[in-house]
Amino acid sequence: MRKNNYTAVAKEVINLEIKALQKLKKKINNSFNQAVSKIAKCQSKVILCGVGKSGIIASKISATLSSVGTPSFNLSAGDSSHGDLGSISKKDILILISNSGDTNELKNIIQFANRNKILLIGIVSKKNSALFKASDIKILIPAVKESGDIVPTSSTMVQLAIGDALAIASMQYKKFGQLDFKKIHPSGSLGAQLKTVEDVMLIGNKIPFVSHKLEMKKALKILNKKKLGVLLAQNEKKKTVGIITDGQIRRFNEKKIDLHSIKVKEIMTRKPISVEKNVLAARALSIMNSRKITSLCVYDKKNKSKTVGIVHIHNILQSGVK
Numbered sequence: 001m002r003k004n005n006y007t008a009v010a011k012e013v014i015n016l017e018i019k020a021l022q023k024l025k026k027k028i029n030n031s032f033n034q035a036v037s038k039i040a041k042c043q044s045k046v047i048l049c050g051v052g053k054s055g056i057i058a059s060k061i062s063a064t065l066s067s068v069g070t071p072s073f074n075l076s077a078g079d080s081s082h083g084d085l086g087s088i089s090k091k092d093i094l095i096l097i098s099n100s101g102d103t104n105e106l107k108n109i110i111q112f113a114n115r116n117k118i119l120l121i122g123i124v125s126k127k128n129s130a131l132f133k134a135s136d137i138k139i140l141i142p143a144v145k146e147s148g149d150i151v152p153t154s155s156t157m158v159q160l161a162i163g164d165a166l167a168i169a170s171m172q173y174k175k176f177g178q179l180d181f182k183k184i185h186p187s188g189s190l191g192a193q194l195k196t197v198e199d200v201m202l203i204g205n206k207i208p209f210v211s212h213k214l215e216m217k218k219a220l221k222i223l224n225k226k227k228l229g230v231l232l233a234q235n236e237k238k239k240t241v242g243i244i245t246d247g248q249i250r251r252f253n254e255k256k257i258d259l260h261s262i263k264v265k266e267i268m269t270r271k272p273i274s275v276e277k278n279v280l281a282a283r284a285l286s287i288m289n290s291r292k293i294t295s296l297c298v299y300d301k302k303n304k305s306k307t308v309g310i311v312h313i314h315n316i317l318q319s320g321v322k
Contacts, residue, residue, distance in 0.1 A: 013147045020154035021161055023142035028165075035121050035137045035166060039070060040173035044091035049075040051105045053152040054097045054159060061095075061163030068171040069180055077105040085112050095121045097163075099141075099155045101129025110134045123162060125155070178280070192320035197284050198277040200319045201298045201309030202228075208310070209234050210264055212241055217260035219244070228312055230295045233268045240297055240307040242268030276301050277308060281321045288313050 039046055046065055048058035058074050065072035075084060085108070088094060094113050096106055101124035113120040114134055122135030125143045132138055141162060144154040178194060208226040210219045212233040223231050223246065233242035244267060252259055252267065259267070274297040275284050284296055298309035 013153060016145055016147055016154050017157045020142065020144035020158050023144060024158045024161060027140055027142055031137055031139050032162075032165070032169075035139060036169040036173055038093055038119060038121070038137065039065070039166060040170045042070065042091075042093050044071075044089055044093075046070055046072040046093045046095065047075050047088055048072065048095045048097065048163075049077050049080065049106070049109060050097035050159075051077045051103045053156050054099065057156050057159045057163065058095070058097050060160065061097075061167065064164060064167040065170070067181075067184065068167055069174060069176045069184070070167070070170055075109075077103075077109065080112075081105075081108045085109065088112070088116075088118060090116055090118055093119045093121065095123065096131055096135075097123045097159050098129075098131050099125050099152070099159075101126045101131035103131075106131060123159060193280075193282055193322075195281045195319055195321055196277065197275055197279050197281055197296070197298050197311050198309070200281050200315040200321075201277065201311040202315065203309045206310075207307065208232055209307075211235075212263070212265040212268065214264050215260070216262050216264060216267070219264050220249070220259065223249075228295065228310070230310070230312075231264070231268075232272070232297060232307060232310065233264050234307075239305045240272065240274075241265075242270045243272035243295075243297070244268050245293075245295075272297050274299050274304075274307070275311075276304075281311075281316045281319065284311055285313065285316045285321060288316075 048062045050058040055077060062072040062074040075087065096109065098106055101122065107130060110130060120135050121137045121139065122131040123139045123141060124131045125141050126132060127140065139162060141158050144158060146155060147153040181194060208222060208228055208231045210222055210231050210233055212235055219231055229246040231244040232240050233244065235241050242265065244264065248267060249259065273287065273291060273293065275287065277298050277300055288294060288296065294313045296311050297307045298311055299306060300308050
């Protein structure tokens with residue numbers, strides 16, 4: 001029995017979508033810049049709406065905007081005329097997505113936005129449409145050929161791409177960075193990879209501080225009590241000046257050197273390796289692996305000379321960072 005092979009169909013669909021995106025790229029103009037500025041400066045919510053497949057795209061764009069720091073939700077076009085228009089305030093921005101721009105379900109929403117002076121951004125492919133004419137900011141997307149000539153594929157790909165572009169550009173406008181992203185993505189593998197050293201470090205009395213003048217016989221008791229396999233030596237000004245590891249102590253014992261008769265400063269390694277507290281935990285793990293160490297001192301960039309925490313390799317691995 002002959003097997004069906006539809007790879008040619010797949011390639012044709014992809015080729016049509018590539019061509020559509022190439023057309024879109026040529027259409028990007030100052031209207032895009034205006035939309036980005038308004039979205040980034042919005043003090044309320046960015047509301048998206050579309051009908052059918054465009055409604056699904058609107059939902060995805062809304063989710064992307066929210067994930068990069070712009071509060072957003074998707075409005076059902078069908079429900080909007082039955083009370084949901086009340087969820088739109090005058091400080092909101094309304095983004096309507098429609099290939100034709102003349103979809104009946106959007107007309108009441110357009111009228112409501114215009115009547116209440118709500119900023120309306122239209123993403124549409126036809127200049128003579130109701131949506132294009134009514135929009136305060138008009139983002140004209142290209143008319144494209146659909147796969148199978150009837151199924152919304154190339155057009156929805158274009159809508160999705162322009163939405164992603166608006167979200168990323170708005171994010172950069174607001175200087176929304178990794179630390180901001182982490183705050184609203186605390187869970188899952190993505191959240192784990194965005195954890196900083198501050199999220200996993202040990203602080204307060206969990207840090208194994210000792211005076212650099214302390215006798216080693218007393219320092220060893222602290223080492224055993226803290227159970228981190230490391231001691232951080234401080235001077236009189238509470239500045240971290242050295243580190244002692246259990247590996248060092250083993251090596252001294254192998255040489256049969258009596259540690260009880262000497263002080264911390266005589267055997268400590270000076271200038272321990274440190275990282276700033278906002279460094280990604282994944283970066284700290286990389287440093288430990290490359291230096292073949294198990295702990296790092298942590299400082300606040302406001303005062304590099306003061307240790308505010310210590311991070312052990314186990315703290316990082318247990319948090320899910322790889």
